Amino acid sequence: MxxxxxxxxxxxxxxxxxxxxxxxxxxxxxxxxxxxxxxxxxxxxxxxxxxxxxxxxxxxxxxxxxxxxxxxxxxxxxxxxxxxxxxxxxxxxxxxxxxxxxxxxxxxxxxxxxxxxxxxxxxxxxxxxxxxxxxxxxxxxxxxxxxxxPVLRIEQTGKKNVYGMMLGLGLIARGVKFSRSQIKQLGITGNIFTVLIVLRSLAGTFLGRPQPEWAPVCIRQKDETGALSERVYQFAFVSALEKLLLGIRPYWGREPAPLHATFIRQHSKHFWRAIWPLIAGRGHHLKREDGYISYNAASIELWLDDEYIVDGELYHASSQDGPLTITADGPVLFRVP
Missing domain, CATH: 3.40.50.10330 (Probable inorganic polyphosphate/atp-NAD kinase; domain 1)
Structure with missing residues (x-):
């Protein structure tokens, strides 16, 4: 490779x-x-x-x-x-x-x-x-x-590799799952479809609904000592793309690596005031200690027992199979006519 x-x-x-x-x-x-x-x-x-x-x-x-x-x-x-x-x-x-x-x-x-x-x-x-x-x-x-x-290569022991451009967790996966079952049946596509998914997910956060459809995601990652520590996130994503839905760029890592990762903790401080900087790609002033984490990497390991989406397709990860390993592969050459 x-x-x-x-x-x-x-x-x-x-x-x-x-x-x-x-x-x-x-x-x-x-x-x-x-x-x-x-x-x-x-x-x-x-x-x-x-x-x-x-x-x-x-x-x-x-x-x-x-x-x-x-x-x-x-x-x-x-x-x-x-x-x-x-x-x-x-x-x-x-x-x-x-x-x-x-x-x-x-x-x-x-x-x-x-x-x-x-x-x-x-x-x-x-x-x-x-x-x-x-x-x-x-x-x-x-x-x-x-x-x-680059392309995400997503691996977990005993499962076939998944490849794609964007992986989403938490409210992102919940919103896409909901859209597949309800919004999509209305025949709505494109940016309108995307806006409805985002609004539906944010509404669940704002209302604080306890139902599983709004559940955050629990992720374990290795800390500086190599030990596993668990955190609960409203949503998280890893992307090989420079821009996401509606042209937003909600990551601000400066490391010279191909994959962009952003994790937003549950009960992060001043979440509603942080939405605009997140959307506008101006999250550099958001603090890790307040629950806003973004960095670039060549490979990321996540331990979780939950659903995740890759380019709109739904998958499930089990920590019994070890970490979900996300690595940069490729690159792929696209021709834009």
Whole structure:
């Protein structure tokens, strides 16, 4: 694998040569938010790209089959039409079969319910506009932006590795679990969907509800002496992205390492006054002793018995299986048309 320091984000703009359509593969998730809202339009745009090999996939088994088919075809550019969950499924399959240095360049077209990774990479347009531009690019190549990002490799003894861009705990996991069961059924996607999740989670905190759906998360970590100490957090996350939902950057560590981690203690002081600095990425004045912790690292170990989410997908950790180890892997090269 590449060194940790090489996985720090980089951005390059280069003039692309005319792409060989035979070296391009496309995976799309027909159950993504954009497909549910505009199925005919999305299918028409995909049909306008007949020179690109396209594979439909909507679950982990189908992602595996699609990735294997495209790997065997030795594609050099992989276009993923879907949201964070679709990209996470594809990336996990790629890690299972190829070293990152042998991967194709990846383009993510934001067509899911949440599209945090695409927004962090600078993909700000709707999926339809990007598909049209890819068709134009095939006919007349021009400059293209390349962005690298590390990837979280999440390991626990006896379980299959999970790969993704953002891991969330506590109220973050509770909010996503709630959204999957209720908000998502309303057909709401994009930033509105994200705002509702955040408001729902903060409402639970504000009301102080004792129900399990609002429970904080208990995490044990090694202290300076190597002993395990337990703390209770309202929420915590570890991210390989520079920005999260709605473009916020709620971490302020200064260490030269690729993963950003933030932990907010339960009953942290002046929490409501700290929300704006957290959202605005101005948390440098927030104090560890008041319950606000943020740092960068190459690897993090957490002991917990709870749910966690990775790019919107729900998992469960058990301390009986040892620590949940989160390590920087990659980096992955993204092509932003």
């Amino acid at each position: 590449s060194s940790v320091m090489s996985s720090l984000p980089q951005i390059n703009n280069s003039l692309a040569a005319a792409p060989d359509p035979a070296a391009i593969g496309l995976i799309y998730n027909p159950h993504g938010g954009r497909f549910r809202k505009h199925p005919a339009r999305m299918q028409d745009l995909l049909s306008a790209l007949p020179e690109i090999r396209q594979i439909r996939a909507s679950n982990q088994i189908e992602f595996e089959q699609a990735v294997m088919a495209l790997v065997q075809a030795e594609i050099r550019w992989l276009i993923v039409v879907g949201g964070d969950g679709t990209l996470q499924g594809v990336i996990s399959c790629l890690f299972d079969h190829l070293a990152p240095e042998r991967w194709p360049e990846i383009t993510i077209i934001p067509a899911g319910t949440t599209n945090m990774t695409a927004l962090d990479l600078g993909v700000n347009e709707q999926a339809e506009q990007i598909l049209i531009r890819i068709g134009q690019f095939l006919r007349q190549p021009g400059k293209i932006k390349q962005v690298t990002r």
